[in-house]
Amino acid sequence: MRIEAYMAARVLAVDRALPRFIGGLRARPRLARAMNYSLCAGGKRLRPALMCAAYETFGGDSGEILPAACAIEMVHTYSLIHDDLPAMDDAALRRGRPANHKVYGEAAALLAGDALLTDAFTVMLSAKYPPRVKAPRLLRAAAILAGRAGAAGMVSGQAADLEAEGFLDRAPAARRGRALRLLSYIHRRKTACLITAAVEMGAALAGAPEKDFRALSAFGRDLGLCFQAADDILDVSGDRKKLGKNASDARNRKLTYAALLGMEEARRRAGALLRSALRSLARVKGRDKPRALLADLAGLVLRREN
Amino acid sequence: MRIEAYMAARVLAVDRALPRFIGGLRARPRLARAMNYSLCAGGKRLRPALMCAAYETFGGDSGEILPAACAIEMVHTYSLIHDDLPAMDDAALRRGRPANHKVYGEAAALLAGDALLTDAFTVMLSAKYPPRVKAPRLLRAAAILAGRAGAAGMVSGQAADLEAEGFLDRAPAARRGRALRLLSYIHRRKTACLITAAVEMGAALAGAPEKDFRALSAFGRDLGLCFQAADDILDVSGDRKKLGKNASDARNRKLTYAALLGMEEARRRAGALLRSALRSLARVKGRDKPRALLADLAGLVLRREN
Numbered sequence: 001m002r003i004e005a006y007m008a009a010r011v012l013a014v015d016r017a018l019p020r021f022i023g024g025l026r027a028r029p030r031l032a033r034a035m036n037y038s039l040c041a042g043g044k045r046l047r048p049a050l051m052c053a054a055y056e057t058f059g060g061d062s063g064e065i066l067p068a069a070c071a072i073e074m075v076h077t078y079s080l081i082h083d084d085l086p087a088m089d090d091a092a093l094r095r096g097r098p099a100n101h102k103v104y105g106e107a108a109a110l111l112a113g114d115a116l117l118t119d120a121f122t123v124m125l126s127a128k129y130p131p132r133v134k135a136p137r138l139l140r141a142a143a144i145l146a147g148r149a150g151a152a153g154m155v156s157g158q159a160a161d162l163e164a165e166g167f168l169d170r171a172p173a174a175r176r177g178r179a180l181r182l183l184s185y186i187h188r189r190k191t192a193c194l195i196t197a198a199v200e201m202g203a204a205l206a207g208a209p210e211k212d213f214r215a216l217s218a219f220g221r222d223l224g225l226c227f228q229a230a231d232d233i234l235d236v237s238g239d240r241k242k243l244g245k246n247a248s249d250a251r252n253r254k255l256t257y258a259a260l261l262g263m264e265e266a267r268r269r270a271g272a273l274l275r276s277a278l279r280s281l282a283r284v285k286g287r288d289k290p291r292a293l294l295a296d297l298a299g300l301v302l303r304r305e306n
Numbered sequence: 307m308r309i310e311a312y313m314a315a316r317v318l319a320v321d322r323a324l325p326r327f328i329g330g331l332r333a334r335p336r337l338a339r340a341m342n343y344s345l346c347a348g349g350k351r352l353r354p355a356l357m358c359a360a361y362e363t364f365g366g367d368s369g370e371i372l373p374a375a376c377a378i379e380m381v382h383t384y385s386l387i388h389d390d391l392p393a394m395d396d397a398a399l400r401r402g403r404p405a406n407h408k409v410y411g412e413a414a415a416l417l418a419g420d421a422l423l424t425d426a427f428t429v430m431l432s433a434k435y436p437p438r439v440k441a442p443r444l445l446r447a448a449a450i451l452a453g454r455a456g457a458a459g460m461v462s463g464q465a466a467d468l469e470a471e472g473f474l475d476r477a478p479a480a481r482r483g484r485a486l487r488l489l490s491y492i493h494r495r496k497t498a499c500l501i502t503a504a505v506e507m508g509a510a511l512a513g514a515p516e517k518d519f520r521a522l523s524a525f526g527r528d529l530g531l532c533f534q535a536a537d538d539i540l541d542v543s544g545d546r547k548k549l550g551k552n553a554s555d556a557r558n559r560k561l562t563y564a565a566l567l568g569m570e571e572a573r574r575r576a577g578a579l580l581r582s583a584l585r586s587l588a589r590v591k592g593r594d595k596p597r598a599l600l601a602d603l604a605g606l607v608l609r610r611e612n
Contacts, residue, residue, distance in 0.1 A: 114420075121449070125448050139444060162417075
């Protein structure tokens with residue numbers, strides 16, 4: 001199966017399931033609308049697709065873990081809503097549409113994010129699964145999601161990102177080394193953690209052997225870092241319309257590879273990270289077809305335009 | 307054991323365990339400080355104590371479920387931090403100290419809340435439990451926490467509370483019936499859901515029979531409603547110093563029983579709710595001592611001063 005067809009099928013399944021899960025919560029109507037607004041805003045569904053392919057690598061049918069795939073997309077979406085809030089990055093646009101708080105107001109956007117985060121666990125933990133997804137596997141997958149998204153991971157990445165704003169203005173040349181270490185800290189947690197969680201959760205749900213779990217985890221980490229490096233490059237060279245944002249990171253005085261190292265070195269890093277990811281993937285013993293899909297997904301990440 | 311001694315022992319255990327769990331996450335230092343600031347601000351630990359007593363009612367030793375007891379306190383604390391934010395209730399004081407965002411800034415307070423919510427699940431799902439806390443029981447308890455705290459519960463309560471601000475100013479007399487229904491919706495979700503979750507989680511972790519689970523759940527709901535009714539009364543008649551807040555709900559034009567029905571009727575309702583809670587509790591078949599503790603805890607809720 002070609003990767004585009006694979007992605008399209010997974011995107012469709014997730015796109016259909018998400019509003020169904022939200023509807024099942026019987027939330028306050030306006031809250032449910034705010035949740036759905038950002039959930040159904042044309043996300044790439046990269047994390048669910050990675051989870052599905054990882055699960056299939058160890059022999060499952062990815063339809064079986066749809067609630068978990070939707071859960072990680074809900075966590076990803078909450079993080080975008082909160083990141084865009086005035087107190088954070090104060091972004092007016094997201095994926096080419098007004099940010100959640102521009103449509104529903106700050107309070108409702110904050111609550112929509114809170115609900116998406118909380119109900120990622122409701123959706124994942126309350127669903128019925130086939131017997132192969134045993135309770136301890138589900139527990140482990142949910143613990144991975146929480147651990148990678150929480151203070152040990154994504155939230156600390158966002159906290160460091162905010163602390164780092166204007167870092168280079170304050171003392172450019174002498175602090176380049178520290179800036180690179182800080183940037184690596186941010187990328188690892190803010191972006192790579194949740195992408196790593198996606199493949200780890202797929203492996204955990206399928207009951208992958210520990211050695212393969214670890215190799216897949218390394219694949220996820222490098223793929224996540226590659227994703228963020230590609231993001232930095234796109235932010236400078238990309239088409240703002242396709243990106244769907246209006247203010248660039250440079251304008252926000254964000255720390256980026258492009259700003260620190262120049263575009264050429266940033267591109268070289270992204271390529272090296274992809275190769276490193278693929279080396280880890282090659283160590284994973286699983287079914288060939290879904291493993292090849294993971295490699296193709298990784299290629300998409302580097303070539304993406306938004 | 308007298309209820310005060312029981313509470314003191316549970317408060318001590320939770321107070322000691324919480325910073326240890328936060329430390330274990332290896333968060334960004336400032337983020338960890340912001341999380342600990344609100345976690346260790348002298349909370350009453352009512353929800354953990356209720357969970358412990360519910361668990362003991364069905365034969366467990368409450369030390370076994372300390373991670374779950376801490377998890378519900380983390381969820382409660384996140385909700386207070388987010389509720390106090392400028393976009394929400396814009397509160398300057400909480401428990402007699404400056405609100406989280408007054409100390410750490412809005413962005414950090416938002417992230418501290420996000421992390422506390424997420425890592426409630428990390429703490430609860432990653433911990434080791436004795437064999438009697440089987441994986442399906444733990445899954446069910448975590449699903450209860452997420453379901454009661456999410457869009458089906460607490461978050462919709464907060465959303466409705468914000469929508470209801472100034473409701474009575476807009477058309478007082480004719481809308482009294484609607485206002486009462488709205489107020490009941492808010493109390494049920496904003497406050498009663500998490501208190502219900504506390505006893506339900508204790509029962510689920512201990513593997514209580516379904517009939518007892520349901521009776522305990524009804525106890526939790528009425529106790530939660532009684533808690534909120536008592537809160538409304540305290541807000542009017544209480545000592546502002548002991549409450550540790552500076553603006554009353556009346557000043558915020560919040561819908562309250564006291565405003566809608568007057569103090570006497572509000573007091574009558576709180577008493578009736580407590581009696582209803584105790585009737586449900588009487589139907590629970592479990593160990594007598596911890597069940598008596600639950601009744602005593604309920605009494606404390608009605609008599610509380612902060």
